[in-house]
Amino acid sequence: MGMGKTVVVAARIISDKHNGNPDPLPTNRWSAANNLLLDDATDTMRKSTATLVVAPVTLIRQWANELDKCVSTGALSVETFLAEDIQKLVKKKTQACKAEERQGWVQRLCGADVVLTSYKALEMDTNGRNSVLHSIF
Numbered sequence: 001m002g003m004g005k006t007v008v009v010a011a012r013i014i015s016d017k018h019n020g021n022p023d024p025l026p027t028n029r030w031s032a033a034n035n036l037l038l039d040d041a042t043d044t045m046r047k048s049t050a051t052l053v054v055a056p057v058t059l060i061r062q063w064a065n066e067l068d069k070c071v072s073t074g075a076l077s078v079e080t081f082l083a084e085d086i087q088k089l090v091k092k093k094t095q096a097c098k099a100e101e102r103q104g105w106v107q108r109l110c111g112a113d114v115v116l117t118s119y120k121a122l123e124m125d126t127n128g129r130n131s132v133l134h135s136i137f
Contacts, residue, residue, distance in 0.1 A: 006066035048110040057118040079112040
C-alpha cells in the first residue's frame with residue numbers, strides 16, 4: 001500500500017500507447033478453452049490493447065481514483081466491469097437483449113486503455129462464448 005504501483009502501471013501504459021509499441025498479439029487466435037484455432041469468419045472474439053487490472057473489489061475504486069489523480073485528463077480511458085454488471089446482464093429478459101448488452105460491454109472494454117475488474121467478476125463471467133471478458137483477447 002502506498003508504494004506507487006498504480007502510478008508505475010499508468011506510466012507504462014501511457015508510454016506504450018504513445019511510443020506505438022507493436023502489438024504482441026498474433027493474428028491467428030488460439031482458444032485454449034476449446035483447444036482449437038478460432039475462425040475469423042465465425043467467432044466473436046475481439047482484439048484489444050487494453051490493460052486488464054484484476055483486484056479485490058474493495059480496491060477497484062481506489063485504482064480508478066489513483067488513475068484519475070495521476071494521469072492527465074483524457075490520457076487514458078478507464079472502464080470498470082464488476083460482478084453487479086454481470087448480474088444485470090444475466091437478468092435481461094431475452095437472449096437478444098443479453099446479446100446486445102454483451103456486445104455493448106465488449107465494445108466499451110475493447111475501446112478502453114485500462115479495464116478494472118474484480119476477482120469475483122472474473123469468476124462469474126465464465127459463460128463460455130457468452131462471456132464478456134473471455135470474448136476479448
